[in-house]
Amino acid sequence: MNRWAPVYLSVLRIVIGVLFALHGAAAFWGLFGGRQSSPEVFAWPSWWGAVIQLVGGLLVAAGAGTRPAAIITSGSMAYAYFAFHAGDGLSPLANDGELSVLYCWVLLLFGFTGAGPISVDAVIGRLRAGDRDEVIVASDRAEARDQAESAV
Known part of the structure; x- marks a missing residue:
């Protein structure tokens, strides 16, 4: 079960x-039966x-820049709770928060x-690791060539 935990995350x-x-x-377009609030630009x-919900949610879903996107979106929800819900009491059950x-x-x-294995971040990490492996392999070849030339 533990080996599947990253996939479940x-x-x-x-x-x-x-x-x-x-x-x-x-909020922007009233999609999927949501309540459109049509916020005034930059209000x-x-x-x-x-904007944070839309862009941050898409970044989190894709797993692209997950850690910063998740921290920013988490902070926005903390702000939403304390600015709009906590005034009606601290219990989330009582204040609809x-x-x-x-x-x-x-x-x-x-x-x-972090994002886990099914993400853009993971793909980028694997590509970077591949680049490092290629650099190491290339440096090993260059070293072997240098040794062969010095032996001649």
Whole structure:
């Protein structure tokens, strides 16, 4: 079961990222039955929150720049909770802040764990590791050629 844990975390990250992005898309365009709020461009916090949800959610879902995107989106949910929900009491059950709390903590988890194996970050990491291997192999060949030339 433990060997599948990174895959499950990747799947959870994708689901959370897509759902989070849908909140941003709903704010801008009212997609998928969401409540369109049509925030005024650059208006704080509605427009910026929707941008963070849309862009951050897509980045988290794709696993691209996951750690910074997850930290920023987690922080935006912490802000949302304290700015819009905590005024009605600190209990998320009483102030309808459960979703903000869940997103905050799950996104913070991805800030610490990273994207997992099913992600753009993992592909980039594998490509970089391949480049290092090619550099090492090339340097080994150059060293072998130098040794062969010095033996002649």
